[in-house]
Amino acid sequence: MTKEEFTKMKQELEAEYLAIFKKTVAMHEVFLCRVAAHPVLRKDLNFHVFLEYNQDLSVRGKNKKEKLEDFFKNVVKSADGVLVGGVKDVDDFFEHEKTFLLEYHNRVKDASAKCDRMIRSHKSASDDINRIASSLYTLGTQDSTDLCKFFLKVSELFEKTRKIEARVAADEDLKLADLLKYYLRESQAAKDLLYRRSRALVDYENANKALDKARAKNRDVLQAETSQQLSCHKFEKISESAKQELIDFKTRRVSAFRKNLVELAELELKHAKGNLQLLQSCVGILKGNT
Amino acid sequence: MSDRARDPPPERTDFEELEDADDLFPEPAATEESGPASLTAEDISTNSNGPKQDSQFDEDPEDLFAEATEEVSLDSPERDVLLSDGPSPAITPITPPTSVITPCLGHDDMFTHSSFDEIEEEEGGDLFDMHIAVSDPEKVGDGMNAYMAYKVTTKTPMSMFKRGEFSVKRRFSDFLGLHSKLASKYLHIGYIVPPAPEKSIVGMTKVKVGKEDQSSNEFVEKRRSALERYLMRTVKHPVLRKDPDVMQFLESSDLPRAVNTQALSSAGLLRMVNKAADAVNKMTIKMNESDAWFEEKQQHFENLDVQLRKLHASVESLVCHRKELSVNTAQFAKSAAMLGNSEDHTALSRALSQLAEVEEKIDQLHQDQANADFYLFSELLGDYVRLITAVKGVFDHRMKTWQKWQDSQMLLQKKREAEAKLQFTNKPDKLQQAKDEIKEEIEELDAKVQQGERDFEQISKTIRKEVSRFEKERVKDFKTIIIKYLESLVQTQQQMIKYWEAFLPEARAIS
Numbered sequence: 001m002t003k004e005e006f007t008k009m010k011q012e013l014e015a016e017y018l019a020i021f022k023k024t025v026a027m028h029e030v031f032l033c034r035v036a037a038h039p040v041l042r043k044d045l046n047f048h049v050f051l052e053y054n055q056d057l058s059v060r061g062k063n064k065k066e067k068l069e070d071f072f073k074n075v076v077k078s079a080d081g082v083l084v085g086g087v088k089d090v091d092d093f094f095e096h097e098k099t100f101l102l103e104y105h106n107r108v109k110d111a112s113a114k115c116d117r118m119i120r121s122h123k124s125a126s127d128d129i130n131r132i133a134s135s136l137y138t139l140g141t142q143d144s145t146d147l148c149k150f151f152l153k154v155s156e157l158f159e160k161t162r163k164i165e166a167r168v169a170a171d172e173d174l175k176l177a178d179l180l181k182y183y184l185r186e187s188q189a190a191k192d193l194l195y196r197r198s199r200a201l202v203d204y205e206n207a208n209k210a211l212d213k214a215r216a217k218n219r220d221v222l223q224a225e226t227s228q229q230l231s232c233h234k235f236e237k238i239s240e241s242a243k244q245e246l247i248d249f250k251t252r253r254v255s256a257f258r259k260n261l262v263e264l265a266e267l268e269l270k271h272a273k274g275n276l277q278l279l280q281s282c283v284g285i286l287k288g289n290t
Numbered sequence: 291m292s293d294r295a296r297d298p299p300p301e302r303t304d305f306e307e308l309e310d311a312d313d314l315f316p317e318p319a320a321t322e323e324s325g326p327a328s329l330t331a332e333d334i335s336t337n338s339n340g341p342k343q344d345s346q347f348d349e350d351p352e353d354l355f356a357e358a359t360e361e362v363s364l365d366s367p368e369r370d371v372l373l374s375d376g377p378s379p380a381i382t383p384i385t386p387p388t389s390v391i392t393p394c395l396g397h398d399d400m401f402t403h404s405s406f407d408e409i410e411e412e413e414g415g416d417l418f419d420m421h422i423a424v425s426d427p428e429k430v431g432d433g434m435n436a437y438m439a440y441k442v443t444t445k446t447p448m449s450m451f452k453r454g455e456f457s458v459k460r461r462f463s464d465f466l467g468l469h470s471k472l473a474s475k476y477l478h479i480g481y482i483v484p485p486a487p488e489k490s491i492v493g494m495t496k497v498k499v500g501k502e503d504q505s506s507n508e509f510v511e512k513r514r515s516a517l518e519r520y521l522m523r524t525v526k527h528p529v530l531r532k533d534p535d536v537m538q539f540l541e542s543s544d545l546p547r548a549v550n551t552q553a554l555s556s557a558g559l560l561r562m563v564n565k566a567a568d569a570v571n572k573m574t575i576k577m578n579e580s581d582a583w584f585e586e587k588q589q590h591f592e593n594l595d596v597q598l599r600k601l602h603a604s605v606e607s608l609v610c611h612r613k614e615l616s617v618n619t620a621q622f623a624k625s626a627a628m629l630g631n632s633e634d635h636t637a638l639s640r641a642l643s644q645l646a647e648v649e650e651k652i653d654q655l656h657q658d659q660a661n662a663d664f665y666l667f668s669e670l671l672g673d674y675v676r677l678i679t680a681v682k683g684v685f686d687h688r689m690k691t692w693q694k695w696q697d698s699q700m701l702l703q704k705k706r707e708a709e710a711k712l713q714f715t716n717k718p719d720k721l722q723q724a725k726d727e728i729k730e731e732i733e734e735l736d737a738k739v740q741q742g743e744r745d746f747e748q749i750s751k752t753i754r755k756e757v758s759r760f761e762k763e764r765v766k767d768f769k770t771i772i773i774k775y776l777e778s779l780v781q782t783q784q785q786m787i788k789y790w791e792a793f794l795p796e797a798r799a800i801s
């Protein structure tokens with residue numbers, strides 16, 4: 001590999017690393033802001049420690065056993081979710097939210113996947129432009145006619161436009177793809193919340209039935225009563241917070257989309273204008289020379 | 291033919307002066323007149339008038355600028371050479387000589403440059419006013435015997451055609467037939483004949499089967515555009531455009547079917563055998579190149595070939611990825627539209643549908659750009675890769691000519707040795723007869739050797755001119771097309787800006 005190719009490759013890798021870094025940083029920031037904005041979570045001690053402790057936190061990753069536990073928990077949860085999901089909710093709000101979230105989640109998943117594919121094609125197209133630029137460069141250095149300067153100029157142009165195209169792909173990734181991915185996970189989390197509420201509801205109804213049975217048999221009435229009251233209380237609390245959370249979810253979603261879509265459009269515009277200027281100036285020079 | 295050559299006597303003398311001064315041909319000046327004419331008679335096996343003009347001018351390949359100093363005197367012989375030798379006997383149906391010359395005569399005043407090449411270019415540049423369009427592909431026939439007929443429209447102010455504008459219907463095998471005729475006439479004397487578009491069994495079968503889908507439409511369009519470029523390149527060549535086969539192809543409404551171009555015909559098999567034989571021969575011929583120019587040019591074309599192929603591959607890959615991008619963008623647009631539908635916040639829902647619309651428009655933009663990538667850039671490169679193969683073929687022919695010359699020279703040598711040996715034998719009765727035989731053979735071979743040498747010189751001269759013309763065309767072609775391509779990129783970006791600018795207020799409107 002020649003020196004030029006080496007430096008070019010180094011630059012490319014640096015640009016890629018920078019793009020990935022930007023993405024990760026943005027994700028982390030969104031996460032922390034979310035936690036901080038939440039009225040309950042912001043008071044969590046773990047959160048405070050995370051923000052303030054200025055030495056290494058030494059967080060242990062999940063070992064194999066814990067991962068396996070997680071996996072089984074998920075399986076149980078999804079099975080349960082199917083059972084619980086069949087129960088029709090009395091509250092209209094929650095019923096509507098359930099159907100909405102289900103549909104939304106699926107569509108976001110689809111959009112996220114297609115967006116990723118689109119961005120990948122964009123990246124491979126810009127890689128091709130890179131190869132074209134280097135071929136044109138070799139042609140330019142080898143050619144002995146008028147064309148050599150021409151080729152060199154076009155090669156230079158393609159180098160620059162390729163950088164811009166790569167940045168477009170990266171920005172699209174950052175603003176659009178990540179947004180969709182985030183909301184994919186958020187909608188999943190919202191679905192989980194609803195599941196927990198439905199679980200609580202089922203428990204509450206079961207407790208009611210148990211109480212009625214106990215009253216009928218006139219045995220363990222007090223026990224049944226306390227458990228019923230507990231589950232009722234749990235259910236009502238979860239319903240209340242769920243309602244609040246879901247409304248927040250909507251507002252957050254709207255503002256996040258707005259922010260990202262606006263930024264996406266602005267960046268696309270900026271890059272397109274930059275590209276246009278490069279191309280126009282190059283065409284002007286080439287036309288002037290011929 | 292020789293009568294014609296002697297037609298304008300005064301000019302002949304000028305010409306002879308020139309000859310004497312340069313003293314090129316070893317023959318005495320008296321035979322000089324018949325020299326070129328006979329050269330042409332032997333040179334061209336079929337009907338053509340191409341090389342004749344050239345043999346008159348390029349006496350001394352090394353001293354190209356010798357003519358330059360004798361510029362004024364070159365005028366009249368050149369003109370009159372055209373007058374006398376212009377249209378070969380083959381162009382019988384066409385008008386008498388003067389019609390070919392009228393365009394030339396008008397440019398007397400222009401012939402005051404010092405470079406011979408420039409003269410050629412001026413002549414070519416000013417005469418070149420032809421425009422050929424290939425259009426209206428329509429399917430004729432049914433099933434496996436179906437074929438596409440293309441309308442070939444020619445617009446030309448040149449008076450050697452009967453009308454200024456005319457069109458004919460041609461099919462693909464007609465084009466291939468034209469190319470094979472031109473190749474058999476001109477390639478072996480050093481002219482770079484533009485290669486015809488390639489056959490494609492898969493593509494054609496799809497069209498024949500009758501699937502009116504995207505890919506077969508694309509195939510037909512690709513072919514139509516390739517045929518148009520092929521014809522334009524052929525008529526840009528100053529010699530080829532006057533060829534009777536080309537004129538017949540462009541003008542006559544009925545053309546005999548070129549069956550020899552079918553891949554599975556006997557001619558096709560013969561072609562394959564010849565190709566194999568050629569490849570073997572190429573490996574065995576070891577030419578000692580006396581002219582550094584040729585070696586340099588061959589190297590140059592080799593390098594160019596490699597580089598262009600690489601570039602072509604990258605551009606094809608770009609076309610592929612851009613098409614993919616377009617498809618994926620369309621899919622994303624649909625998905626975003628669905629997302630917008632399920633979103634219950636009205637402003638966001640509207641914004642998402644707008645995003646979907648923008649992406650849909652952008653996917654169309656990518657599709658158009660991919661087409662531009664292909665038709666402008668990729669096809670240009672593909673054409674030039676094939677053209678360079680033709681150029682390399684021409685260089686190979688030169689080697690073959692050299693080989694022929696060397697072979698006949700060796701044979702002559704052997705005969706001479708045999709003659710010398712005969713001198714020393716002691717068989718008087720057979721001696722005289724054998725001596726006469728050998729003398730005859732030697733004379734024959736001598737003529738052959740000289741012919742071979744002349745052929746070799748001729749082909750070298752022709753190749754030099756052709757290569758310089760080719761390079762000029764290449765520079766022009768690349769510049770024009772790449773600028774066009776860049777302009778297409780400019781347009782794409784401008785459209786993109788419009789679309790995103792329209793979207794931005796919608797995104798901002800989300801409350």
